[in-house]
Amino acid sequence: MNDPHIAKAFDRDLEAIQAQVMKMGGLVEEAIREGSKSLKSRDVELAEKVRRGDRQIDELEDLINTQCAQVLAIRQPAATDLRTVLTVMKIAGNLERIGDYAKNMAKRTEVLSQMQPVEGASSAIRRMSKEVGSMLSDALDAYVRRDAELAEDVRHRDLEVDQMYNALFREFLTFMMEDPRNITACMHLHFIAKNVERMGDHVTSIADQAVYLATGEMPDDPRPKDNKAIYRVEGFEEADE
Amino acid sequence: MNDPHIAKAFDRDLEAIQAQVMKMGGLVEEAIREGSKSLKSRDVELAEKVRRGDRQIDELEDLINTQCAQVLAIRQPAATDLRTVLTVMKIAGNLERIGDYAKNMAKRTEVLSQMQPVEGASSAIRRMSKEVGSMLSDALDAYVRRDAELAEDVRHRDLEVDQMYNALFREFLTFMMEDPRNITACMHLHFIAKNVERMGDHVTSIADQAVYLATGEMPDDPRPKDNKAIYRVEGFEEADE
Numbered sequence: 001m002n003d004p005h006i007a008k009a010f011d012r013d014l015e016a017i018q019a020q021v022m023k024m025g026g027l028v029e030e031a032i033r034e035g036s037k038s039l040k041s042r043d044v045e046l047a048e049k050v051r052r053g054d055r056q057i058d059e060l061e062d063l064i065n066t067q068c069a070q071v072l073a074i075r076q077p078a079a080t081d082l083r084t085v086l087t088v089m090k091i092a093g094n095l096e097r098i099g100d101y102a103k104n105m106a107k108r109t110e111v112l113s114q115m116q117p118v119e120g121a122s123s124a125i126r127r128m129s130k131e132v133g134s135m136l137s138d139a140l141d142a143y144v145r146r147d148a149e150l151a152e153d154v155r156h157r158d159l160e161v162d163q164m165y166n167a168l169f170r171e172f173l174t175f176m177m178e179d180p181r182n183i184t185a186c187m188h189l190h191f192i193a194k195n196v197e198r199m200g201d202h203v204t205s206i207a208d209q210a211v212y213l214a215t216g217e218m219p220d221d222p223r224p225k226d227n228k229a230i231y232r233v234e235g236f237e238e239a240d241e
Numbered sequence: 242m243n244d245p246h247i248a249k250a251f252d253r254d255l256e257a258i259q260a261q262v263m264k265m266g267g268l269v270e271e272a273i274r275e276g277s278k279s280l281k282s283r284d285v286e287l288a289e290k291v292r293r294g295d296r297q298i299d300e301l302e303d304l305i306n307t308q309c310a311q312v313l314a315i316r317q318p319a320a321t322d323l324r325t326v327l328t329v330m331k332i333a334g335n336l337e338r339i340g341d342y343a344k345n346m347a348k349r350t351e352v353l354s355q356m357q358p359v360e361g362a363s364s365a366i367r368r369m370s371k372e373v374g375s376m377l378s379d380a381l382d383a384y385v386r387r388d389a390e391l392a393e394d395v396r397h398r399d400l401e402v403d404q405m406y407n408a409l410f411r412e413f414l415t416f417m418m419e420d421p422r423n424i425t426a427c428m429h430l431h432f433i434a435k436n437v438e439r440m441g442d443h444v445t446s447i448a449d450q451a452v453y454l455a456t457g458e459m460p461d462d463p464r465p466k467d468n469k470a471i472y473r474v475e476g477f478e479e480a481d482e
Contacts, residue, residue, distance in 0.1 A: 069323060076317040082310060093334075173425060180418045187414065187431065194432075 010075045017067050017088055018144065021095070024060040025140040027053065028095050029133050031102035032199065036129035038106060039192065040122045042113040050106035057099035064092040080216075087209045091143065094202040094209075098136065101195040105129075108188045115185045118175055121168075125189065128164045128196045131157070132203060139206040148214035154207040155219060161200035168193045251316045258308050258329055259385065262336070265301040266381040268294065269336050270374050272343035273440065277370035279347060280433065281363045283354040291347035298340035305333040321457075328450045332384065335443040335450075339377065342436040346370075349429045356426045359416055362409075366430065369405045369437045372398070373444060380447040389455035395448040396460065402441035409434045 031050050038046035068089050071077070077085060135154050142151035172186040172193075211219045272291050279287035309330050312318070318326060376395050383392035413427040413434075452460045 065327075069327060072313060073319045073323050078314050082314050086306075086310060173428065176417065176424050177421045180421065183417050183424070184414060187428075190428065191435075 010071065010077055010081055013067070013071045013075060014081075014084065014088075017064060017071070017085075020060060020064050020067070021088060021092060022140060022144065024057060024064065024092060024095050025136065027057050027060070028099045028102065029136055031057065031099055031106075032129050032133045032136070035102040035105040035109070036122075036126040036196075039109045039112070040126045042109070042117070044110050044113050047106040047109040047113075051103050054099050054103040058096060061092045061096040065089055084213065087213055091206050091209055094206050098199045098202050101199050104195055105192050108192055112185060112188050116181065118172075118182055118185050118189060121172070121175075121186075121189045124164070124168055124171070125192055125196060128161060128168070128193065129199075131161055131164070132196055132199045135161075135200065135203045136206070139203050139210060142207060143210040143213065146210070146214040148211050151207040151210035151214065152219070155204050155211075158200045158204045161197060165193055165197040251312065251318055251322055254308070254312045254316060255322075255325065255329075258305060258312070258326075261301060261305050261308070262329060262333060263381060263385065265298060265305065265333060265336050266377065268298050268301070269340045269343065270377055272298065272340055272347075273370050273374045273377070276343040276346040276350070277363075277367040277437075280350045280353070281367045283350070283358070285351050285354050288347040288350040288354075292344050295340050295344040299337060302333045302337040306330055325454065328454055332447050332450055335447050339440045339443050342440050345436055346433050349433055353426060353429050357422065359413075359423055359426050359430060362413070362416075362427075362430045365405070365409055365412075366433055366437060369402060369409070369434065370440075372402055372405070373437055373440045376402075376441065376444045377447070380444050380451060383448060384451040384454065387451070387455040389452050392448040392451035392455065393460070396445050396452075399441045399445045402438060406434055406438035 031053055034046055035050045037043065038050060068085050071085055072082070075081075135157050138150055139154045141147065142154065169190065172190045175182045176186045208219055211217075272294055275287055275294075276291045278284070279291060309326050312326055313323070316322075376398050379391055380395045382388065383395060410431065413431045416423045417427045449460055452458075
């Protein structure tokens with residue numbers, strides 16, 4: 001690994017893979033944006049576009065994994081370089097999951113568009129999605145620039161997403177109790193909210209990897225979580241995933 | 242890689258890692274079994290044991306990933322051997338997720354034990370969990386024995402789990418509509434059912450890897466899914482993840 005020619009070749013390979021990761025990240029950000037927009041505006045065509053678009057995201061993950069495997073086989077990197085390649089694969093895996101959640105939001109949008117709207121719900125989900133999308137953008141920036149501070153900031157913003165989710169959970173329960181005709185729609189909305197909250201967890205995991213690449217160590221507190229608030233609030237208990 | 246001494250060392254390393262994967266699999270099977278048992282019998286102590294036990298599962302995944310990284314660094318395997326190592330990491334990742342879902346079932350058990358029971362629900366979830374546990378056991382056997390036929394069998398059994406989930410989804414909606422006092426409990430039960438269905442998806446993914454290791458190719462049909470049944474059943478629509 002001390003041969004400068006080999007080292008350079010590895011860096012070049014890694015940069016090419018990193019470009020694919022950023023492309024994948026861009027598509028996932030778009031899927032979140034368009035998924036939550038389609039939910040809000042009951043736009044079935046846009047939802048269908050998000051669903052179809054997930055294939056490209058999945059293909060990019062496959063491509064990244066294949067390229068990483070090739071780099072491992074050909075360059076046989078050691079120590080730090082090896083870890084970096086494994087980290088890239090992990091980030092691609094997180095992005096693929098987030099894309100799946102966005103696709104799922106789009107699927108449920110198509111179902112929900114045939115039901116009576118639940119007041120305020122889709123706006124609240126859209127706000128949550130916007131926050132997660134902006135966290136994702138920052139997490140990927142932190143990863144590319146090896147910026148531990150920005151990554152830590154993202155990790156802490158996930159707390160807010162968790163709190164938004166908890167507020168929505170209580171709201172949906174109230175809607176359902178008030179009027180049983182809201183039940184089916186609220187079940188779908190609740191799943192969407194939960195999936196956005198899970199997107200936030202995967203963004204946090206990307207931020208963890210960014211911290212690791214920048215500092216050589218995983219963050220101390222595995223994942224800041226506002227567990228107390230989650231468990232006992234006004235008689236409505238929600239268990240954190 | 243043609244040096245028999247190196248090849249043997251790689252095989253030895255891989256066997257040691259595989260033993261850790263099987264240990265992890267055993268713990269995850271136990272977590273599913275005990276998690277669903279605690280739900281059925283409203284056994285908060287057992288649920289607490291499952292929650293605590295998840296740490297060991299997470300630690301095993303870390304250990305497996307570290308050992309895989311060491312094997313990659315030291316043995317620098319090429320082609321098939323490299324793919325095998327990456328597959329092992331993927332299976333460990335699936336097991337960790339299944340363990341998380343079992344932990345979550347245990348968390349919700351603690352919450353549900355304070356509410357009025359919903360008739361028949363926990364028995365139905367336990368049946369689903371049993372099926373998933375037995376699929377997991379077979380998927381791991383298929384992986385160790387490189388048995389593509391058994392792995393294909395597991396993949397198709399996941400359809401039944403999806404159908405069980407869909408039946409439960411409709412049942413919970415009915416319970417909630419009949420009596421609003423059931424709403425909070427049914428929301429938690431529904432999440433548990435959904436998580437068991439997701440466990441099935443991760444077991445299917447392990448079976449996919451087993452097929453790949455046995456045949457050198459991923460299964461043709463990415464994941465058999467009974468989508469039609471999921472989308473439109475008696476006016477209750479549920480979107481598949």
